Amino acid sequence: MAGTSGGRPxxxxxxxxxxxxxxxxxxxxxxxxxxxxxxxxxxxxxxxAELVQGNGxxxxxxxxxxxxxxxxxxxAGTSGVYVVVDDVxxxxxxxxxxxxxxxxxxxxxxxxxxxxxARDLExxxxxxxxxxxxxxx
Numbered sequence: 082m083a084g085t086s087g088g089r090p091x092x093x094x095x096x097x098x099x100x101x102x103x104x105x106x107x108x109x110x111x112x113x114x115x116x117x118x119x120x121x122x123x124x125x126x127x128x129x130a131e132l133v134q135g136n137g138x139x140x141x142x143x144x145x146x147x148x149x150x151x152x153x154x155x156x157a158g159t160s161g162v163y164v165v166v167d168d169v170x171x172x173x174x175x176x177x178x179x180x181x182x183x184x185x186x187x188x189x190x191x192x193x194x195x196x197x198x199a200r201d202l203e204x205x206x207x208x209x210x211x212x213x214x215x216x217x218x
Contacts, residue, residue, distance in 0.1 A: 101127035101143040111179030159204040165213040169195045
């Protein structure tokens with residue numbers, strides 16, 4: 082389920098968390114992401130982390146550490162991210178086994194995808210499914 086097929090994604094969802102270390106634990110343990118890198122400040126906050134899933138990645142950091150991005154995200158709401166996985170039901174079971182809040186169980190969609198939806202520890206909505214549109218060259 083986790084890992085990387087190489088290359089460089091051109092889009093990286095970026096999420097800030099009050100407890101970035103707990104978020105990284107949940108994303109890796111419950112959702113099957115793989116830690117690519119984690120850079121911590123002297124105070125133990127997560128300055129920047131990269132987690133991979135398939136050929137995509139997400140960047141994670143700690144809220145409240147200053148800087149332009151932190152200031153811009155200060156009053157931002159939660160985010161939603163869609164991640165393509167091969168086996169939706171197995172991925173869902175893993176999330177359930179780790180106590181993740183499930184918003185929608187695995188469901189076959191009219192457009193041919195099978196998805197489920199979950200909420201992380203700080204309210205972000207993660208959708209996992211089989212929908213992977215081709216991007217024309």
